[in-house]
Amino acid sequence: MHGQRIGYIRVSSFDQNPERQLDHVQVDKQFIDKASGKDTLRPELDAMLSFVREGDTVVVHSMDRLARNLDDLRRLVQQLTKRGIRIEFVKECLSFTGEDSPMANLLLSVMGAFAEFERALIRERQREGIALAKQRGAYRGRKKALAADQVVELRRRAGAGEQKAKLAREFRISRETLYQYLKAEAA
Secondary structure, X not given: OOOXXXXXXXXXOOOOOHHHOOOOOOOOEEEEEEOOOOOOOOHHHHHHHHHOOOOOEEEEOOHHHHOOOHHHHHHHHXXXXXXXXXXXXXXXXXXXXXXXXXXXXXXXXXXXXXXXHHHHHHXXXXXXXXXXXXXXXXXXXXXXXXXXXXXXXXHHHHHOOOOHHHHHHHHOOOHHHHHHHHHHHHO
């Protein structure tokens, strides 16, 4: 019995277009994550792993869309293939079934290592770019979460004794960010 073809798509940010990844690839159902690939804590990945059954095929655009870390990539591929689920990587033209040859396992490790290496290079270039921008005075950091009048209101209400967790939810900021704003007032 042939199972379903399940597509898994991951884009790093909400403004990236997920449509291009499995364009012209026939799938019965797809799961789309808009999250970093730095780890496997992704809601749609978890949903896909729960959904797939023995005999299904998971189709992913490329290995780096599934995982940016060699250990995570190998673990996910092994987890799927041990359950009788085939996994296909479109860009690399590779498939894994659990009955793979030593060459297929070598290719998985090598290609996964390249994805991990690429991620490390991206982080390094980002750090270098930020450092250069700081030297030029062009780097202002991240956009502030709250406008000045919101900060005044937040500090006033926190000073009046309102619960900080409630304030953080209302202002749509993390509690850590809330404490940073309150700490800046004290300084």
